Amino acid sequence: MKVLILHPNFPAQFRERAFWLVRQGHDVTFLCQTHYGRKIDGVKRITLKGDLGHERLKAATRSAYDEAVHRSAQYRAALQQLKANDYTPDVVISHTGWGCGLALADLWPHAHRIGYVEWWFQSTSSLTTFNEGCRWPVFKRSNKKWSPGNGGRNALILQELENCDTVISPTHWQRAQLPRTIRRRCIVIPDGIEINYFRRTIPSPDISDIKYLTYGTRGMEVVRGFPEFILELPSVLAQYEDIVVQIAGEDEINYGGKQPLEGSWGKWAIKYLKEAGLDHRVQFLGRLSRHNYRDWLYRSWCHVYLTQPYVASWSLLESMACGALLVASDVEPVREFVTNYEGFLVDHRQPGWLHAKIEQIYLNQEVFISLRKRLAEKVLAYDISASNLLWQSCICH
Numbered sequence: 028m029k030v031l032i033l034h035p036n037f038p039a040q041f042r043e044r045a046f047w048l049v050r051q052g053h054d055v056t057f058l059c060q061t062h063y064g065r066k067i068d069g070v071k072r073i074t075l076k077g078d079l080g081h082e083r084l085k086a087a088t089r090s091a092y093d094e095a096v097h098r099s100a101q102y103r104a105a106l107q108q109l110k111a112n113d114y115t116p117d118v119v120i121s122h123t124g125w126g127c128g129l130a131l132a133d134l135w136p137h138a139h140r141i142g143y144v145e146w147w148f149q150s151t152s153s154l155t156t157f158n159e160g161c162r163w164p165v166f167k168r169s170n171k172k173w174s175p176g177n178g179g180r181n182a183l184i185l186q187e188l189e190n191c192d193t194v195i196s197p198t199h200w201q202r203a204q205l206p207r208t209i210r211r212r213c214i215v216i217p218d219g220i221e222i223n224y225f226r227r228t229i230p231s232p233d234i235s236d237i238k239y240l241t242y243g244t245r246g247m248e249v250v251r252g253f254p255e256f257i258l259e260l261p262s263v264l265a266q267y268e269d270i271v272v273q274i275a276g277e278d279e280i281n282y283g284g285k286q287p288l289e290g291s292w293g294k295w296a297i298k299y300l301k302e303a304g305l306d307h308r309v310q311f312l313g314r315l316s317r318h319n320y321r322d323w324l325y326r327s328w329c330h331v332y333l334t335q336p337y338v339a340s341w342s343l344l345e346s347m348a349c350g351a352l353l354v355a356s357d358v359e360p361v362r363e364f365v366t367n368y369e370g371f372l373v374d375h376r377q378p379g380w381l382h383a384k385i386e387q388i389y390l391n392q393e394v395f396i397s398l399r400k401r402l403a404e405k406v407l408a409y410d411i412s413a414s415n416l417l418w419q420s421c422i423c424h
Contacts, residue, residue, distance in 0.1 A: 028053050028054070028117040028118055028422070029053070029054045029056070029114075029116045029117050029118070030048055030053045030054065030116065030117065030119075030120065030422070031056050031057075031058065031109075031118070032044075032045060032055065032057045032119075032120045032121075033057075033119065033120070033121040033122065033125075033127035033128050034058075034059060034121075034122045034125065034127065035059060035060045035061065035081070035098065036059060036060070036061045037057055037065055037072055037074070038059075038062075038065060039122065040122065040143065040145075040218060041057070041120065041122075041143075043218070043219065043411055044120075044415075044418060045057060045067050045070050046070075047411075047415045047418075048422075049067070049070060053422075054071075055069065055070045056070075056071045056073060056114075057071065057072050058073050058075070058105060058106075058109075058127070059073070059074055059075070060074065060075045060079075060080055060081040060084065060098075060101075061074075061081050062074055075102075079102075079105050083101075084098055084101065091180060092180050092183075094126075095124065095126035095183050096126060098125055098127065099126030099127070099129040099130070099183070102126065102127045102129070102130065103129070103130035106131070106134050107130075107134065110134050110135070115138070116135060116138050117138060117139065118138060118139045118140075118141065118422050119131055119139070120141045120143060121140070121141070121142055121143065121187065121191075122145065123142045123143065123144050123187045124144070124145060124180060124183065124184045126183055128142070128187050128191075129186060129187050132190035139192050139193070139424055140191045140192050140193070141191060141192065141193045142187055142188045142191035142193070142195070143196075143197075144184065144188060144195070144196050144201070144205065144209075145196075145197070145201060146204060146337070146338060147181060147201075147204040147205045147206070147209075148178070148180055152166075152204060153336045154166050154335060154336045154337055157335055157336050157358065157376075158335065160376050161249070161335075161376055162254075162255075162376070163249045163254060163284065165249050165250055165282070165283045165335070166283065188209050188212075192424070193214070194212050194213040194214070195214055195216050195418075195421065196215055196216075197215070197216065197217055197218045198215065198217065198339065198360065199215050200336075200339070200359050200360045200363050201338060202215050203359075214417075216414055216417045216418060217409050217413075218411075218414060219409055219411030219412070219413065219415070220345055220348060220406075220410070222348055222407060222409075222410040222411070223410075224321070225321055225324075225345050225348035225349050226350075226403060226406075227349065227350060236269060237269060237271050238267070238269050238270045238271070238328035238329070239271055239273050239327050239328050239329075240263070240272045240273070240327075240328060240329050240331070240385075241272075241274075241323065241324070241326075241327040241328075241329070241330045241331065241351070242256050242272070242274045242275070242276075242330075242332075242333075243274075243275045243320075243323075243346070244274075244276035244340075245279075245342075246276060246278075246279040246280055247274075247278050247279070247291070247292040247293045248280045248281065248282060248284055248292055249284045249292070249335075250281075250282040250335050250337055251282075251335075251340075252333025252335070252375045253292050253296070254287075254295070254296070255333065255375045255376065256333055256375070256381070257295075257299060257300070258378070259378075259379075259381035259382065260300065260303075260305060260309065260381075261303050262379070263382050263385050264305050264308050266382070270308075270328075271308055271310065272308060272309040272310065273309075273310045274311050275312045275313070275314070275315050275320065275323060276313075276314065277314050278291045278294070279291070293311065320345075324345065324346055324349035325349055325350075327346075327349075327351045327352070329352045329353075329354060330346045330352065331353075331354045331355070331381070332353060332354070332355040332361070333355070333356045334358060334360065335358065336358040336360060337360065338360060339360040339361060339363070339364065343355065343364060344364065344409050347365070347369075347402040347403065347405065347406040348403060348406045349403075350402065350403045351402070352370070352388065352394075352395055352399050353365060353369070353370035353371065353398070354370065354373060354381065354384050355370055355371070355372055355373070356372070356373065356374075356375050357372035357373055364406075364409075365402070365405075368401065369398055369402045369405055370398055370402060371384045371388075
């Protein structure tokens, strides 16, 4: 079958899915605006340029809603070109919310259209109520920029989903954000991770002189609890001299919020730690290769995963598969995968949250082994092979 995938950035959430589709013998085409040099063997990547490209989009728009509207016109023109060249897909997979797939029903009414929905923006979500208690709120109900713009984005999402034959969300938490009429049609298929790649035999307790306290993130930002993590370090490092902190990720914002006066949260953290005399005990590793990232998680003595009640990262499941001892935010998207039976859940808005859990771990080293084993066992349910089978049932309808 001919499968067309739509997302502004290649390959985004569809990396493993596109690779699997190729292995299944399908003819896969991916229409994007940016790719940063990434490729997938067997996938025909088409990058929109000129008037249809990313640069023109950014120059012509000022908000996420404006971008989605403008992008919808760009993708319509690109899809019309594909159709003029006698391209007719059997299946189209579109990440809704970006505006990419709004023209699909008009151009290919007989193609099976699958809408992947990541987030429905609503002012009554616990994401907004959670932010009311944050020192650096990103999504506040009182923020005038929040409701109007995202209401427009919801309208575009709804328009596309109404014309989809199948609606898929990767978690129950994300599905729960949808309005009832769409939620009834939405099925949950986890993105999944490569368990065999990340999983290892649970090691014996760490007896090395250095204990690595790790924090991993795509971007150093408020939505992923980065500043709250940094603020906890002085009290922890003052009491436990054998702990070294390692932070992996880019110094960037991906999900919203303002930069601090220092220019970025990474720069803010470096300044804060230097003033506290702790910069020599906190290592910023930057973005790690996949192999180095896995080995880094293997070496972790305790891994910290923080997020607001938004979309959980793949890194949460990957750390579980690597057998890391986990301290994580006590919010709905995390609780879908981890409970206090498998890890330590915390309200990272409350001062002292990290020190309290580190103290518990030191006092009861047996917890170190039992919790790691439980996490590694629980994550087996999210192997990518199981997700692929569910996707297959949708694609081969």
